[in-house]
Amino acid sequence: SQQGEEDPQALSIQEGENATMNCSYKTSINNLQWYRQNSGRGLVHLILIRSNEREKHSGRLRVTLDTSKKSSSLLITASRAADTASYFCATTSGGGADGLTFGKGTHLIIQP
Amino acid sequence: DTGVSQDPRHKITKRGQNVTFRCDPISEHNRLYWYRQTLGQGPEFLTYFQNEAQLEKSRLLSDRFSAERPKGSFSTLEIQRTEQGDSAMYLCASSDRTKGSPLHFGNGTRLTVT
Numbered sequence: 001s002q003q004g005e006e007d008p009q010a011l012s013i014q015e016g017e018n019a020t021m022n023c024s025y026k027t028s029i030n031n032l033q034w035y036r037q038n039s040g041r042g043l044v045h046l047i048l049i050r051s052n053e054r055e056k057h058s059g060r061l062r063v064t065l066d067t068s069k070k071s072s073s074l075l076i077t078a079s080r081a082a083d084t085a086s087y088f089c090a091t092t093s094g095g096g097a098d099g100l101t102f103g104k105g106t107h108l109i110i111q112p
Numbered sequence: 113d114t115g116v117s118q119d120p121r122h123k124i125t126k127r128g129q130n131v132t133f134r135c136d137p138i139s140e141h142n143r144l145y146w147y148r149q150t151l152g153q154g155p156e157f158l159t160y161f162q163n164e165a166q167l168e169k170s171r172l173l174s175d176r177f178s179a180e181r182p183k184g185s186f187s188t189l190e191i192q193r194t195e196q197g198d199s200a201m202y203l204c205a206s207s208d209r210t211k212g213s214p215l216h217f218g219n220g221t222r223l224t225v226t
Binding site for chain 1: 116145147152153154155156157160168170203205214215216217218219220222
């Protein structure tokens with residue numbers, strides 16, 4: 001089963017605009033991670049935010065976490081054509097399961 | 113650091129045949145994960161190794177699936193008596209630290225069962 005659900009499923013914006021993707025999850029978490037996947041390739045880790053953090057930045061990326069709402073958002077500022085990819089959130093729970101649980105992803109298209 | 117490598121990149125097989133995939137993790141990583149990803153979906157966890165010990169298996173991993181990591185380095189994933197529903201991208205990932213550490217993924221093996 002998939003813990004996280006990204007919203008929207010697809011997003012198309014013009015180059016230079018900001019892109020915001022949201023993730024909701026169901027159970028308590030230790031941390032939440034965002035990954036990017038280019039077509040036909042593996043996933044690349046972007047950023048990790050711990051359950052006791054509310055906001056984190058990395059370059060053009062900004063991630064927020066609201067544990068009371070069980071949700072997170074990923075903001076990509078000043079988007080570039082190279083940002084075209086699928087973006088997934090992934091969570092680890094406090095239980096015995098060790099593997100990350102991924103959502104279905106948001107497919108982002110940056111129009112040049 | 114040459115990254116996680118997977119072989120082959122693509123595999124086409126007929127239903128009923130057995131297939132085996134290989135994953136070479138980043139050398140200093142002691143944790144290795146297998147995931148399966150179908151079109152339009154996120155990766156689904158299959159199994160996890162810490163060194164050579166297989167510590168967790170998903171309910172998705174039916175009896176036809178077996179994974180090994182004999183010396184705590186590379187890993188193999190075998191699917192016996194393949195079915196069309198096994199068609200997917202099989203992703204391997206590794207990490208070097210505690211539970212929930214960022215994963216480093218390979219580019220996957222795309223399996224097509226005809």
